[in-house]
Amino acid sequence: MESARSLLPERLPEEILGYASPTRAKIEFRGRISRSLIEEISRVKKEPDWMRRLRLRALELFEKLPTPNWVLGVEEIDLDELAHYVKPEVDQPVESWEELPKEIREYYEKLGIPELEAKLLSGLSVQFESETVYHKVKEFLERKGVIMLPMEEAVRRYPDLVKKYFTRVFPPSDHKFAALHVALWSGGAFVYVPKGVKIYEPVEAFFLIGRSLEAQFEHTLVVADEGSYIHFIEGCSAPMFKGYSFHDGMVEIYAHKNSVVKFTTIQNWSRNVINFNNKRGIAEEGARIDWIEGSIGSKITYTYPSTILRGRGASSSSIVVQLAKGPYIKDSGSKMIHLAPDTRSRIVNKSISVDGGVNIYRGLVRVVRGAKRARSHVECQSLILDDRSIAYTYPHNQVDEPTAQVTHEATTGRIGEDQLFYLQQRGLTEQEATSLLVMGFLEDVMADLPFEYASVLRRVIEIEFARLGGVG
Amino acid sequence: MPELLEIRDLHVDVEGKRVLKGVNLTLRPGEVHAVMGPNGSGKSTLAYTIAGRPGYEVVEGDILVEGESIVDLEPEERALKGIFLGFQEPPPLPGVRLSSLVVAAVNKRMGVESLSRAADPRIFRKLVEALQKVGLGPEYAQRELHVGFSGGEKKRAEVAQALVLDPKIVILDEPDSGLDIDGVRIVASIIKELRDSGKGILLITHYARLLQYVKPDSVTVLLDGRVAARGGPELAEEIEKKGYTAVARA
Ligand SMILES: Nc1ncnc2c1ncn2[C@@H]1O[C@H](COP(=O)(O)OP(=O)(O)OP(=O)(O)O)[C@@H](O)[C@H]1O
Ligand SMILES: [Mg+2]
Secondary structure, eight states: OHHHHTTSOSSOHHHHHOBOOOOOEEEEEESSOOHHHHHHHHHHTTOOHHHHHHHHHHHHHHHHSOOOTTOTTGGGOOGGGSEEEEEESOSSOBSSGGGSOHHHHHHHHHTTHHHHHHHHOSEEEEEETTEEEEEEEOHHHHHTTOEEEEHHHHHHHOHHHHHHHTTTSSOGGGOHHHHHHHHHOOOOEEEEEOTTOBOOSOEEEEEEOOSSSBEEOOEEEEEEOTTOEEEEEEEEEOOBOSSOEEEEEEEEEEEOTTOEEEEEEEEEOOTTEEEEEEEEEEEOTTOEEEEEEEEOOSSEEEEOOEEEEOSTTOEEEEEEEEEEESSOEEEEOOEEEEOSTTOEEEEEEEEEEETTOEEEEEEEEEEOTTOTTOEEEEEEEEEEOSTTOEEEEEEEEEEOOTTOEEEEEEEEEOOOHHHHHHHHHTTOOHHHHHHHHHHHHHHHHHTTSOHHHHHHHHHHHHHHHHTOSOOO | OOOSEEEEEEEEEETTEEEEEEEEEEEOTTOEEEEEOOTTSSHHHHHHHHHTOTTEEEEEEEEEETTEEOTTSOHHHHHHTTEEEEOSSOOOOTTOBHHHHHHHHHHHHHTOSOSSSOSSTTHHHHHHHHHHHTTOOGGGGGSBTTSSOOHHHHHHHHHHHHHHHOOSEEEEESTTTTOOHHHHHHHHHHHHHHHHTTOEEEEEOSOHHHHHHSOOSEEEEEETTEEEEEESHHHHHHHHHHOHHHHHHO
C-alpha cells in the first residue's frame, strides 16, 4: 500500500504541472491547413509515399465535409491560428528519462509516470506536443514477438502491417474532425500482439500538451492477433496556459478472432484543452473489446468509444465515467454496432455534474438484420449535485433484428440532505461527505480499473470535491 | 466541574414550527439517561438538534458539552468533539461501504487528510469485532451501508459504529424499535459496555423492555416538546403500566 501511495497525484493536474514552462520547439508549422503544410509534415517525418497520399486524400475530405452543427465550442477553435505540428527538441524518442530535456522530463516526473512505468507497465510511449519523446518496452514483450513502436517508426518499419489497419477501422470520411486528424496525424503508438500471446501487464501511452494554441493529433493503433490479450492504457494531461489548445486524437483497435483488448483512458487535460477523441474498434469472431474511460479534465470533451461487433459471438463493453465540474462540457456516449449473430455489448455511462457542469450522453446501439440473438444493455446513471448543473441523455437504438434484445436503463440521482447530514454526523465535512457519496456512485466501475489507476481516479475525485464551494 | 452534556431551556423551530419548548437535561459520564415520550413529542428533534442537523433552529436556550456551547458548531465539528448519533431511520448510502465510512471517520479523528486509505490498519479488526458484538457477520463491513438492510440490521449497524468511533456522548434514537428479542438484549449489553467505559448515553426509547436490561440513571418524559416528567428507572415502569398521559398528568 505504501508504495502505491507515492503514485497518487496529491493535487490536480493544473497544480501539479503549474503554468507551462517554456520549451523550445525544433520545428513548428502554424497556420492555414493546406496541401503544402501537409507535404511539409510528411517530408519532416520521412514518410513513405502511401502515407503522404493518404494524408492528402484526408485533406480533401476535410475540405468537403460539413462542420457538425451540434458541436458546441467549435466556433472557439480557429484552425488557422493553431500550430499543427510542433516537434520538441528531442531528435529521436529516447529510452531513458535522463536523456530528455529537463523541462520536459519534469512534467512526467511530477505526474509520477516513471514510477508507474517501473511498477506495472510492460511498455510505455510518451508524447510531448507532436512527437514521441520517450519510448521503452520491456524486453519480454519483444521476446514474445509483441511490436510496440512510436507510430511513425511502425509506418517505416512495418509498412505492410500498418497499411492493413491504418484508417481501416476509423475512416477519415466519417466526419470532418476524423478527416482533419488523418491529414495531420503525428505521434501515438502502434501495438501488435501476435497469435496466442497474452500480455497481462498493461502498456501505456501518455500524451502531454505543453503550450497554448497547439493542435495535437496522435494516432494509436492496436492490433490483437487471434487469441491474444493486451491491456492498453492511455493517459493525458496538460499544464495551465493562456488561451486554449486543441486535441483531436484517434484510437483504432482491431481485435482478431478470440482476442481480448482492454483499452483504458484516464483523461485529465487541464481546463485549457478542447478535446476530441475518435475511438473505434472492430471485434472479430469471439473477440472482446472493453473500453474504460475516465473523463475528468479538459474544457470540452467529445468522445464516443465505439465497437463494431463483426464476428459471431464478439462482445464489447464500454464504461465511461464523466465528470463535469464548473463551466465545462463532457459530451460522450458509447456506440455498439452489432453485425453478427450472438454478439453482446454492455454500455455503462456514469456522469457527475456539479458547479454548473454539463454532461451529455449520446449513445448508439445498432443491430442489423441477421445479427440473431444479439444482446445489448445500456445503463446511464447521472448524478447531479446542484440546480445549476445538467445531465442530458440521448440514447439511440436502431434494431432491425427481431431476435435481438436491447435494453436501456437511465437513472438520475441527487445527493440527499439526509445522506450528507448522516456523514457529517460521523465527522466528515459537507465536501468530504459529497466526495464519499460520489465515490460510492462510482464504486462498481472502479473495480474494473487496475488498482493504481483506480487510486489515481479516486484521489483526483477526492481533490476535486474537497474544493467544492459548498454544494447545494 | 461542568457536565458532559447540558441542555438549557432549549427551544427549537423546525420548518417554522416550534417543536421543542424549553427542554432541560443533563448527562454525566458513565450515565444512561432515557428519554421517552409519545410519537411526535420531540425526541428525535432533540437528538438532531444536539447533533446540529441543518434546519433545526435553536431559537432559545443552549447546548453545552463540557461547559462549552456547541450550538454554533457544524455537525462534523460536534461529531469530532465526541457526539455520536445512532439514527432512528438512517438513510441508505449507495456505494458507500460501512468499512469505507469507518475508515474516513477514523482518519478524520486522527487528523489524516486522505479519507480512503486506512491510517490505522487495526480499524478493520475493530470493525469486525464490533459487528460480531451486534450479531452481524464480517461481510457487513463490505456492504453498502443501510442499502437493503432490514430494520433490525440498521439498528445493529448504527450501534456497531458507536463502538468503533469511540465518542463521549452516545445518542441512540430508538435503537430497540424493530429489533427481535435477542437484538434488544444485544443492544442493552452494548449500552452497558459503553456506559461502563465512561460514555454518557442519551437513550431514546418507547419501551420499558430495553430499560429492564439496562437500568437508566434517569428518565425524562417529553410531551409536546416539554419535559412532562422526570425520575428514576421506576418512571419507565410506571409509563409501561399507565401510559404517557397519565404519568404526565401526575
Ligand atoms: N422537518 C419537519 N417538518 C415539519 N415538522 C417536523 C419536521 N421534523 C419534525 N417535525 C415535527 O416535530 C414534531 C416532533 O417530531 P420528532 O420526530 O422529534 O418526534 P419523536 O418524538 O421523535 O416521534 P417518534 O416517537 O414518532 O419518533 C412532530 O410533530 C413532527 O411532525
Ligand atoms: Mg423519533
